[in-house]
Amino acid sequence: MSEPSxxxxxxxxxxxxxxxGEVPDELEPTMQDQEFFELQxxxxxxxxxxxxxxxxxxxxxxIKNNLIAxxxxxxxxxxxSPFPKWWPxxxxxxxxxxxxxxxxxxLAVAVVAVLVFMASxxxxxxxxxxxxxxxxxxxxxxxxxxxxxxxxxxxVWALVRRKR
Amino acid sequence: xxxxxSLGPVGxxxxxxxxxxxxxxxxxxxxxxVLYERYFPMVYNRVRYLVPxxxxxxxxxxxxxxxxxxxxxxxxxxxxxxxxxxxxxRRIVDYYRRRRPxxxxxxxxxxxxxxxxxxxxxxxxxxxxxxxREALRSLPEDYREVLLLRFAEGMKFDEIARLRGQSLEAVKxxxxxxxxxxxxxxxxxxx
Numbered sequence: 001m002s003e004p005s006x007x008x009x010x011x012x013x014x015x016x017x018x019x020x021g022e023v024p025d026e027l028e029p030t031m032q033d034q035e036f037f038e039l040q041x042x043x044x045x046x047x048x049x050x051x052x053x054x055x056x057x058x059x060x061x062x063i064k065n066n067l068i069a070x071x072x073x074x075x076x077x078x079x080x081s082p083f084p085k086w087w088p089x090x091x092x093x094x095x096x097x098x099x100x101x102x103x104x105x106x107l108a109v110a111v112v113a114v115l116v117f118m119a120s121x122x123x124x125x126x127x128x129x130x131x132x133x134x135x136x137x138x139x140x141x142x143x144x145x146x147x148x149x150x151x152x153x154x155x156v157w158a159l160v161r162r163k164r
Numbered sequence: 165x166x167x168x169x170s171l172g173p174v175g176x177x178x179x180x181x182x183x184x185x186x187x188x189x190x191x192x193x194x195x196x197x198v199l200y201e202r203y204f205p206m207v208y209n210r211v212r213y214l215v216p217x218x219x220x221x222x223x224x225x226x227x228x229x230x231x232x233x234x235x236x237x238x239x240x241x242x243x244x245x246x247x248x249x250x251x252x253x254r255r256i257v258d259y260y261r262r263r264r265p266x267x268x269x270x271x272x273x274x275x276x277x278x279x280x281x282x283x284x285x286x287x288x289x290x291x292x293x294x295x296x297r298e299a300l301r302s303l304p305e306d307y308r309e310v311l312l313l314r315f316a317e318g319m320k321f322d323e324i325a326r327l328r329g330q331s332l333e334a335v336k337x338x339x340x341x342x343x344x345x346x347x348x349x350x351x352x353x354x355x
Contacts, residue, residue, distance in 0.1 A: 008336040011343065012321050015314065039340065042347045049296045050315035055208040063225045064200060070229055071193050 010036060015043050106154035113147035177202075181244040189236055196235070200228055203245070207252050209316040213300060214256050217293075227255045246327070253305075260301070299349040307342035314339065 017023045025044055176184065176198045184202075187195035207227055212220045230251060238247055300308050309328075313319045319327070325335040 008340045011340045012336040039343050042343050046315055055205050059221050060204050066225055067228050071232060
């Protein structure tokens, strides 16, 4: 910190010129500041040490193939969307968010099922009324039970997905 | 919104990091592959100066697998390249943590004239590479980082200043101190 800033500038300038090939790698000892000469020498050796060839293309390809296999193994491919095209799509930022989206759907189905069930139950209670149309509750009740089962299955599926 | 299906690998290469990350987060393997190809040299260069040669490939692969698995947690607060650099540095630290204590890095079976002992630059031997690696590892993180950015990644000082959010003067000063430190670290025998 107590060093003069000009030494910082000189060394930075020398490094830029050396790395762009404007300065030869072989330094001739001069009458200049000994400290600066030592720093220059260090930079020249660092350049040589860091210049050991380019990335190995075969290695790069091998790693790429392994990554592709790993990607497929991890099941990271885009899954076919279970939602219709008009469903508002948003960026899925993480697994938790994705899971919540499914839970939301399952919950919505469950709520609809409960409402249908309640409606059919009230129809069923009113059945003995004379003149009522036949078969109303008889259709609604199994449908409501079926929807309820679907909702429960949806929730279980969402939870299993979360644990995976 | 970018439609993944409408872009081939060539079209994807024209996209910025943020778009590619977004597509990869949505499950596009092609986007992830383009990111890999874009950043392989950076990661490789960083790893090979800090990790013994025989382990470079494994470490690089582990880094990209970590990227793949952590991609969904990346929220774009920092630049992707910065995030990747941090992740790379962490994996290198993990590598040394896992590794058994001092393992001999020069194979004793190598003869004096074995080509593996001499790198492409005649002046830089394998011994010197090991010295450099050990010296780099023992430097304070700031010093190591500025040297890696300048020499391994080829960034100019003004680019380093922008990346680190520092003034150009501060980066030049940091660089000089890093050079002094590495010289001291390896003594007169090397740099």
